[in-house]
Every structure is written in structure tokens, then in C-alpha cells.
Amino acid sequence: MTQQLGPALDIDTRLTEIERGVDLLLNTTPVNAAEAWADFERSDFRGVPTLRLRPLEFEPDLVRRDLYNLEIENVADPALHTLLRTKRDEIARQITALEDRDTSRFVHGSLQLYGGITPSLASAAHELLAAIPPQSPTAPSVTAGAFADAARAEIDRYRAAYPDFPQHIDVRDDISELMVSFGRLLIPEDATFRADRVEPLLHHEVGTHVVTYQNGSRQPLKLLTIGLPGYDETQEGLAVLAEYLTGGLDPRRLRVLAARVVAVDKMLDGAEFLDIFESLRAEHQIPRKTAWIIAIRVVVAGGSVKDAIYLRGISRLLEAFAEGVSLDALLVGKLALDHIPLIQDLLDRGVLQPPWVRPRWLDVPGAQERLDRLRAGASVTDLYESDVSA
DSSP, rough: OOTTTTHHHHHHHHHHHHHHHOOOHHHHHHOOOOHHHHHHHTTSSOOOOOOOOOOOSSSSHHHHHHHHHSOGOOOOOOHHHHHHHHHHHHHHHHHHHHHHTSSSSSSHHHHHHOOOOOOEEEEEEEEEEESSSSOOOSSSSEEHHHHHHHHHHHHHHHHOOOOTTTOOEEEEOSSSOEEEEEEEEEEETOOOHHHHHHHHHHHHHIIIHHHHHHHTSSSSSSSHHSSSOHHHHHHHHHHHHHHHTTTTTOOHHHHHHHHHHHHHHHHHHTTTTHHHHHHHHHOOOOOHHHHHHHHHHGGGGGGGOOHHHHHHHHHHHHHHHHHHHGGGGSSSSSSOOOGGHHHHHHHTSSSSOSSSOOGGGGSTTTTHHHHHHHHHHOOOOHHHHHHTTT
């Protein structure tokens, strides 16, 4: 079967290589966040931070030429033809967005890639912020090194069941946030993590982002490692689901996800960094450092709407579960809810194989009971009302 798809798989491989070179995530992550925070503290929280981004290591015009030289018109399978064409267009938008960093045009590219804020999403975010009382952090913190050790231990648990499961963990001084980039867990060197957030974060980053990358790497369609078009929303929703099913989506975390939506909405209305920061502090009692992190993630590069996809992603997953959608297809690799019919068709035809790795978060005590409750029907605000910290 895969021989019949030869042209499609060749193009799939090349698109995957091109997106790896573009690396939108790393190229929109500040390299000086720790320094900018120190400057912000010294200014008594009144100075506008200067966020520096790394230089692009590719020539945009040459990459575009490579993209549009791919002969997607020769792919006979209609579904794969559409998939490859839309992925090519998405990568082209990524390139344009990166060219537009630190200009007013960047936000338009971000909207094209991640979508905007609907009234229902904004309403859900405000409801969560109003319903959940502000709380001061009380748990002890762990260092980046300790978190890296915990991540290695988590990956060792996967390796015990799947011996070929690789371990790629880097503690770096040129990133400002915890992330998974092409299957590698990247940890900011100066970061600290609430001790009670370590396990949920491991299920989010390793159990979802790394696992779906590794599952995608076992498939002939390599786009399942970097993500089918528009996959980010569903992928982040799945990662938030992992936190919930393991009892780690606590009230403070829910407030952060809601505050991200509110911050994006304010940015789209024209608010700048200090306005967003002060609004989070004064109107929603978000702790100072957390408000800083939320605000810089929203204003970076000229205005990013990406952070709205976490709450929107889990909201759409809840709707899908109530309609009977199965989790299985979502674990094949990195894909969007809209791709489930295509993925199921490819599974049925033997082009794709069932997921190689089963996430550990599905087998944590209480996870199946929580999942059953969601399948019975739930909204994102019910994630707090259901006492998820139990």
C-alpha cells in the first residue's frame, strides 16, 4: 500500500524536513527572558521589556522555492493531496510570520496560524477567572536540574515498556519556557517549577507531546511527527486533558489558561504589554511573575495569539468526547480533530498503524473514571466545578 503512495510519501518527507528548518516555535521564543525580567523588576514593574529573538538560520525565499517546487499535483489520493497542499500553505504562512517578527504584521500571521478569540471562548475564560479564587503559591519549587532528573525518570518508565523509546532532554540558557521541539524536551536553565506541578507537566510534555511525536515517527506519514495542518489546538487540548485525567489540572493552572485567553483578547483589542500586565494583576489578581510570563508570551514578536489554543483545545475536545469521538486516533501522531476521518481511513486501509506507545496518563488511578465523566458531557468550566485537584 505504501508503494502506491510513493509520490505522496516523498513530498511528506520533504515537507517535514522544511518545517524542521523553519522551526516556528524556537524562532518565536525570546532568548533573553531572564535578563528582561530582571530589568522589569529594577524598573519597579513599569518598564516595557525588550525581547530579543534569535536570527533566522534559513533564507525565506529559498525555502519558499523549495516548497512550491514540490509536485503535489501528482498525488492522486484526494485526501492526501488536500493534506499536503494545506500543509505546504501552512509552512508558507509560518515563513511569512517569521519574516514579520517585531512588526505590526506579525499578529495577522499569528491569527492565520492559530485563529482568534470567539465570544464563547472569552466568556468561558472570564467565568473561570471569576469562579476560581486567586491563590498564593504555597508549594515548594524545584530547579530546572531537578525537573530534568524527573523527566529522565519519566522517560525511563516509558523505556521499561518500550525499550526503543529515546531520551532527548536539554537544559538550555537560550529559551524562556518549557517546550517540546521535534520530540526533544527543552527546559529553561533558570526556570523553577512548583513541586506539585512536576508530575502534571511531565504528563503534558512527555506523555503527550513526546509520545505523539514518537508515535508519529513510527508511521510512514512523517508529517505526523511535526503536526498535520492546524494540529496545535488539538495537541495542546490533549496535553491539558492529560493534566486533568491525572488530577493535576488544579485551580491555579486553570486560572492561567483562562488568563492567557483574556490577555490575547486584550492584545487584539490594541492593549500593549504594560496594559496587559496591569490588567492581569489588578482585575484578576494573577501573581506578578505569572502575569509577566503570560504578558510576554502574548506580545512576543509583535503579538501572538497562540496561547488561546490551550483553553480552546480542551473545550473542543470536551465537545468531541460528548459526541463519542475516540481518543485512539488522536494518539497516532500530531493531528487535529478535523483529521480523524482521514486518519481512520488510513488506519482502515493499513497505510497507518495503531499507536506504538500508550500514554501513561491513561492508566493513572482515577483517569478512566474522570474520562467517563467527560464523555457524559462537560464544559471547560466543569473542570473546576468537578474538583479536579482531588
